[in-house]
Amino acid sequence: MNFDPSHSKRSFSSVGTRPIRPDGVDKVTGRARYGADFNMPGQLVGRILRSPHAHAIIRKIDTTKAAQLPGVKAVLTAADLPDLTNGDAAMYDILDNCMARKKALYDGHAVAAVAAIDARTAKQALKLIEVEYELLPHVTDVDQAFAPDAPLINDTIFTTGVDPKPDRPSNVSMRSQFGHGDVDAGMARADFVVERTFKTEQTHQGYIEPHACVASVSSDGTADLWVCTQGHFVYRQHCAQLLGMDVSKLRVTSSEIGGGFGGKTHVWAEPVALALSRKAGRPVKLVMTRDEVFRASGPTSATSIDVKIGALKDGTIIAADATLRYSCGPYAGAWAEVGAMTAFACYKLENVRTVGYEVLVNRPKTAAYRAPSAPMAAFAVESAIDELAKKVGMDPVDFRIRNAAQEGTNASYGPIYGPIGIGPTLEAVKDHPHMKAPLGKNQGRGMACGFWFNFGGQTCTDLNIGMDGTVSLAVGTVDVGGSRASLSLVAAEELGIDYSQVRAVIADTSSLGYNDMTDGSRGTFSSSMATISAARNAIKILRERAAQMWDIPVEDVTWENGHAVAKGETHGNLPKLSLKEIAAASGTTGGPIAGHSEIVADGAGVSFATHICDIEVDPETGATKVLRYTVVQDAGKAVHPTYVEGQYQGGAAQGIGWALNEEYIYGKDGRLQNAGFLDYRIPVCSDLPMIDTQILEIPNPNHPYGVRGVGETSIVPPLAAVANAVSNAVGVRMLHIPMSPPRILAALDA
Amino acid sequence: MVEVTLWGSLAAAAEGNSKVEIEAKDIRELFKRLNERFPGLEPLMERGIAVAIDGTIYRDTWSKELPTGAEIYLLPRLAGG
Numbered sequence: 001m002n003f004d005p006s007h008s009k010r011s012f013s014s015v016g017t018r019p020i021r022p023d024g025v026d027k028v029t030g031r032a033r034y035g036a037d038f039n040m041p042g043q044l045v046g047r048i049l050r051s052p053h054a055h056a057i058i059r060k061i062d063t064t065k066a067a068q069l070p071g072v073k074a075v076l077t078a079a080d081l082p083d084l085t086n087g088d089a090a091m092y093d094i095l096d097n098c099m100a101r102k103k104a105l106y107d108g109h110a111v112a113a114v115a116a117i118d119a120r121t122a123k124q125a126l127k128l129i130e131v132e133y134e135l136l137p138h139v140t141d142v143d144q145a146f147a148p149d150a151p152l153i154n155d156t157i158f159t160t161g162v163d164p165k166p167d168r169p170s171n172v173s174m175r176s177q178f179g180h181g182d183v184d185a186g187m188a189r190a191d192f193v194v195e196r197t198f199k200t201e202q203t204h205q206g207y208i209e210p211h212a213c214v215a216s217v218s219s220d221g222t223a224d225l226w227v228c229t230q231g232h233f234v235y236r237q238h239c240a241q242l243l244g245m246d247v248s249k250l251r252v253t254s255s256e257i258g259g260g261f262g263g264k265t266h267v268w269a270e271p272v273a274l275a276l277s278r279k280a281g282r283p284v285k286l287v288m289t290r291d292e293v294f295r296a297s298g299p300t301s302a303t304s305i306d307v308k309i310g311a312l313k314d315g316t317i318i319a320a321d322a323t324l325r326y327s328c329g330p331y332a333g334a335w336a337e338v339g340a341m342t343a344f345a346c347y348k349l350e351n352v353r354t355v356g357y358e359v360l361v362n363r364p365k366t367a368a369y370r371a372p373s374a375p376m377a378a379f380a381v382e383s384a385i386d387e388l389a390k391k392v393g394m395d396p397v398d399f400r401i402r403n404a405a406q407e408g409t410n411a412s413y414g415p416i417y418g419p420i421g422i423g424p425t426l427e428a429v430k431d432h433p434h435m436k437a438p439l440g441k442n443q444g445r446g447m448a449c450g451f452w453f454n455f456g457g458q459t460c461t462d463l464n465i466g467m468d469g470t471v472s473l474a475v476g477t478v479d480v481g482g483s484r485a486s487l488s489l490v491a492a493e494e495l496g497i498d499y500s501q502v503r504a505v506i507a508d509t510s511s512l513g514y515n516d517m518t519d520g521s522r523g524t525f526s527s528s529m530a531t532i533s534a535a536r537n538a539i540k541i542l543r544e545r546a547a548q549m550w551d552i553p554v555e556d557v558t559w560e561n562g563h564a565v566a567k568g569e570t571h572g573n574l575p576k577l578s579l580k581e582i583a584a585a586s587g588t589t590g591g592p593i594a595g596h597s598e599i600v601a602d603g604a605g606v607s608f609a610t611h612i613c614d615i616e617v618d619p620e621t622g623a624t625k626v627l628r629y630t631v632v633q634d635a636g637k638a639v640h641p642t643y644v645e646g647q648y649q650g651g652a653a654q655g656i657g658w659a660l661n662e663e664y665i666y667g668k669d670g671r672l673q674n675a676g677f678l679d680y681r682i683p684v685c686s687d688l689p690m691i692d693t694q695i696l697e698i699p700n701p702n703h704p705y706g707v708r709g710v711g712e713t714s715i716v717p718p719l720a721a722v723a724n725a726v727s728n729a730v731g732v733r734m735l736h737i738p739m740s741p742p743r744i745l746a747a748l749d750a
Numbered sequence: 751m752v753e754v755t756l757w758g759s760l761a762a763a764a765e766g767n768s769k770v771e772i773e774a775k776d777i778r779e780l781f782k783r784l785n786e787r788f789p790g791l792e793p794l795m796e797r798g799i800a801v802a803i804d805g806t807i808y809r810d811t812w813s814k815e816l817p818t819g820a821e822i823y824l825l826p827r828l829a830g831g
Contacts, residue, residue, distance in 0.1 A: 160793065161759045176826070177758030205831075262831020334797070337759075337826055368831035414757055415802035415823040455830050458810060520830025600810040702806055712830060 014492040015705060018642045019499050021485040023256065032256045035212030035228025036287045043214060044073055044115040046276050046286035047122040048269060049129050050296060051104030051111050054138035054362040054670025055153065058104060058131060061112055065128040071121035074280035075129070076113040081275055084244045093331040095242050097365045098271050104133065105153065105330035106362045107671040108295025110269075115276040115284045138362040138670040142302045142327040143199075145171045145361045153330050153360045171360040173332035178340050178413050179353035186319030186351030190310025192391040198380040200719070200737040201663035202302040202327065205369050206654065206682045209258025210293045215273035216283035221245070223277070225252045227270055230260040230478050231517020235267055236509045242271045243278070250274075253508040254478045261654070262368030263298035265519050294675035299664055300369035301326035301335045302361075305380040307343075315394050317403045319351040320344050320412070324377060326358060329365035333358050338373035342716075343381050344412035345451035346422050346608060348405045352412045362670055368519060371452040371712035375655060375719050379737055382448035382720030387733060396724070397430045400449060400610075421634025421698040422449060422608035428694055429610045434630045443616045443627065446724025450609045450716025454709030455520030456601030460513030461530035463491060463538050465593040469580030471495065473534075474507040475527045476515030481650075481711055482643035483523040489639055490528045490705075494535035496562030497579055513598050521709025524639055525700075526601035532704050538595030545589040546577045603702025604709055609633035611652065611717040615725040619748065622741030624660055624726065630692040636700040636708030648714045649691040655718025657683040663738050752816045754780065755823045760799075764788040777801050778812040780822075798827025 026032035063075040078101040085091040095101075100109045112129050116122035137151035144150055150171055159166050161175035187193065213227035223245065229235050232254040240247045257264065273286040288297065306323040322343050326336035336356030343354050389399035404423045410416055429435060429447060439445055462474040473491050477483065484504040492499045516522065539559045546564030547554040556568045564582060566574040586593050614628040631648040638644040661681040665673045674680045699706025723734045732747045753771050761768040765788060772787075774780035780801070784791055800809045802823040808814050809827055816822060 161762065163762060175759070177762075179758065265829070265831065334826065334828075338828055341825070341828075368829060370831040372829070372831045411805075414755065414825055415807070416805045416821050418805040453807065453828060453830070455807075455809065455828070520828075522830070602808040602811045602814070603806050 012493060014489045014499050015639050016641065017489065018640060019485060021482050022488065022503065023479065023484055027256070034209050034258050035255045038214045038226040038255060039285065040214055040216055040283040043283040043285050044117060044280055045119045045122045046113060046115050046273050046284045047126055048110045048272065048292065049112040049126045050292065051100065051107065051109040052671065053104055053133055053135055054107050054140065055136040055151070056104045056133035057136060058100060058102060058111060059134050060132040062130040063112060066114060066125040069121065069125050069128060071117040072114055072125045073117070073282060074115040074276045075125070076272065076276055076279060080279065081242065081271070084242065091241060094238060094267060097331065098268065106364050108292065108364060110272065110296065113272050113276055115280045140362050140666040140670055142325050142359050142361060143304050145327070145359050146325050146357065153362060157332060157360060172357050173328065173360060174334065174337070174358045176337040176340055176356040177354065180410060181351030183319045183321050183351045183353040187308065187310045187321065190318050191313045192388060193308065193310045194384045194388045194391065195308040196384055196735060198305045198307065198383060198735050200303045200376040200379060202299045202363065203369070203658050203662040203664070204294055204299050204680065205259070205261035205263035207259030207261060207263055210288040210290060211268055211297060212287040213270050213273050214283055214285045215270065215277040217274055217278040219281065222249045223274060225250065225270060225274060226255060227252060228255045228257050228264060230257065230264040230480060230519060232478065233476060233509050233515045234265070234517045235270055238267045239271050239274055243274055251508055251510040254506055257478060257480055260480050261370045262372055262519060265517050266367050268297050290677065291675045294680065295672050296364055298367040299364050301328065301366050301373065301376065303339070303376040305377065307380045307384045309384050309388050311388050311392050313392070315392050315399055315402045317347060317349060320347070320349050322354045322381065324354065324356045326356065326373060327361045327363060327366060328358050329363050330360055331365050333366055335366055335373045339377035341413035342374040342451055343377035346405060346449045347403045347412065348409045349412055354412070363664070370651060370654065370715045374450065374452055374716045375658065378448065378450050378716045379719035379723060382717065383723050383733070386446070386724045396447060397426060397435070401426045401430065418701060419698055420606060420608060421696055424696050424698060425608055425610040425632045425634060428632045428696060429612055432612065432630060432632070434612045434628060434692070439614065442619060442729055443614060444725045444727065444729025445612065445614050446721045446728055447610060447612045448717040448720035448724055450713055452521065452607050452713040452716055454525065454604040454607050455522045456526045456604045457516035457522055458514055459526040459530040459601050460515055460598045461527060461534045462512060463531065463534040463595040465538060465579070465583050467583055467586065469501070469578070469583040471497070471502045473502055473504040473531060474512055475504060476507055476512045477523045477527045478506055478518045480518050480523065481647055482640060483527060486524045486639040486643060487527050487531050490531045491535055494532055495539065495579060496560065521607070521711040522601070522604065525604050525703065525707050525709045528639065528705070528707055529601045529703060530597040530599050533597035533599060534595035536595070537597065538593060541593050541595070542579065542582050545582050545586065545593065548589045549577065549582070549585060550574055605636055605700030605702060607634055607708050607710065607713040609713045609717055611721040613721040613725040615722060615729055617726060617729045617744060619730065622744035624739065624744070626656055626688055628689055629656070630694070631714055632694040632696065633710065633713055634696045634698045634708065635710045636703065637697055637706040638695050639707060641695060644695055644710050645693040647710045648693040651712065651714025652691050652718050653683055653688055655715045656688065656722055659719045659722035659737055659739060661738050661740055752818065752820065752822055757825055760791065760794055760824055763790045763794055765790070774816055776812065776816060777808060777814050780816060800825045800827045
């Protein structure tokens with residue numbers, strides 16, 4: 001389904017408008033049901049016992065006393081979850097992460113679970129479970145884990161991607177490499193070189209709603225799962241495989257979602273809840289506490305990144321090189337690989353090389369977090385680029401414009417770019433009033449660019465036309481950012497009816513074909529393609545029905561602005577038929593009218609953004625205050641501009657928190673010390689200025705309206721934009737994220 | 751016959767070939783032929799590979815035709831957040 005160039009000139013009726021979101025009233029009145037709001041008669045309370053050790057062999061688990069406690073209906077260990085992964089290493093890791101099998105691999109790793117009649121009994125039962133551990137040396141820092149003499153976390157891990165193949169296991173699961181040209185020769189030609197090592201600490205997605213689900217397994221083997229997730233079809237696949245169920249016998253219904261940002265693309269407690277329900281014979285509700293969310297779910301990688309960039313006197317970057325070490329938690333991952341792909345993606349480079357190393361550590365299994373791995377790489381590269389611009393003697397925006405990738409550029413990760421928006425975002429920033437506003441004492445301004453791929457994927461949508469002519473749109477991509485509104489706009493646009501006549505719902509897994517999860521900024525991109533296709537299929541039927549009603553050939557019927565219109569000399573004078581009139585007659589013209597679509601929405605357009613940040617630093621305390629922040633990003637086509645702006649603002653807010661405050665802090669004992677929002681400080685409204693946004697629209701040639709994904713790119717530039725602002729304010733290059741007050745003071749004292 | 755460029759790690763697993771010429775009409779056939787020619791690619795192929803055709807990335811449309819003369823680049827199959 002390619003972009004129709006005429007759309008760039010046409011005037012949309014619905015797309016591009018800003019109606020109130022259909023889920024808005026329920027959310028602000030408390031009527032919306034989130035994961036923990038669902039209940040069933042007779043449900044039990046599930047609780048999970050977690051390891052207090054960073055690395056330990058589980059010698060023995062005695063659940064006798066817990067099982068005998070009155071009110072306890074099921075006790076579960078790994079012995080109740082046999083390995084059904086059939087050699088699938090990635091699924092085995094998921095299974096082991098849900099319930100430790102031989103070793104506890106991090107503080108918070110699940111080792112047992114109970115289901116009881118109430119929370120008090122469940123909590124008491126956990127205390128009665130006796131676990132015998134044999135403690136092992138641990139390592140939580142990415143650089144220490146990378147060292148050859150580090151405590152070994154998994155003796156079956158041998159580094160892949162290196163030649164010759166290693167004969168000893170290590171904590172490095174994979175090496176990856178990207179690039180082209182001759183970096184060493186290019187660097188030798190450089191007039192100016194910047195070489196730095198940067199570090200970023202591990203952060204959590206920080207969703208407000210904890211993981212929550214209700215599982216109900218029937219004695220006939222069918223089951224239901226109500227869950228807060230970004231991808232209920234994927235959860236169904238994973239849970240069914242881990243529990244040995246037929247996929248069709250497990251129905252998964254997604255709740256409203258109080259934030260996911262990648263952290264709800266992975267199963268954590270859901271297979272455990274289902275296994276408990278199966279064992280107890282009753283529904284089980286399992287809600288993670290905030291402590292559990294931090295200790296056992298979702299963090300992103302901690303990183304250590306070496307960057308070296310060389311430029312000629314005229315400002316041309318002649319060579320770029322980076323080595324990226326990303327922590328994966330205690331399992332193999334592919335996080336540094338993504339960082340290596342995205343690091344230099346904004347630039348047109350003759351000679352570029354990136355090498356990524358995946359590093360196992362005794363921390364929770366790394367999870368996706370909004371443009372996963374890209375923000376850390378951008379922090380390192382964009383900081384070095386800023387420094388290099390100064391060395392060359394160029395304005396940082398002009399230096400980036402000179403080196404920006406454009407259509408036809410060979411991307412640093414491989415392919416040749418089609419039409420892209422990095423250049424336009426930089427030009428927009430150069431002309432933005434923000435860049436010209438004066439700064440005061442102890443204040444600094446920084447800017448930075450960011451890139452993300454965006455994805456499409458498997459998508460299924462049903463569009464059903466009611467007898468009254470209103471439309472129900474059933475989609476399978478969970479609405480995490482207002483997609484029900486945007487998809488309703490698309491349906492209204494295609495059918496030629498008012499937005500108020502369309503209601504979009506997220507269908508459960510038994511009501512719709514498979515859908516990939518809402519990740520990779522694909523929700524509106526892929527489901528809008530499927531919605532357009534479904535609507536056009538419905539229009540085909542509407543034309544056929546109108547032809548029947550008029551008794552004319554269907555070829556003589558067109559669809560215009562929500563009406564069937566008869567064409568031709570013999571019946572061109574027939575009054576047009578509205579969708580409502582055709583729907584009302586559907587019972588006698590062939591039955592229900594609907595349009596369906598099952599597609600693979602490949603062809604998502606890559607996305608670029610450029611951000612500007614003003615910050616004030618108190619040199620006495622190291623405290624920072626963001627004074628002004630602007631996001632400029634290419635949306636392809638903004639279907640619902642308000643929610644596009646919301647995505648821009650949300651990504652920027654999260655990135656600012658990552659840059660300034662957020663980090664997992666581990667003690668020498670390998671235990672997490674700040675598993676709560678009091679000690680893990682995410683920014684709140686009072687911490688931030690209003691984040692200004694500017695939407696650019698460079699159409700994606702692979703979408704009928706030109707839509708690109710917009711949800712993730714906005715978190716890529718902020719780490720670097722804030723770091724450049726702080727560095728400019730204090731006159732010292734900041735190399736370590738987050739730039740918390742102690743770290744800023746340390747940098748000033750160095 | 752199409753010319754396919756492999757990313758660094760994939761090239762290493764393909765006996766050091768960063769560019770290979772393959773007789774394949776679509777992505778499905780391309781994967782099949784690559785597996786036959788370079789058995790060392792299997793672990794990487796199993797982990798997932800995407801194909802960029804003239805800059806557009808395809809992850810799942812294995813029936814996508816490979817036009818003669820197109821720029822074809824293999825990439826790791828990625829996930830987002």
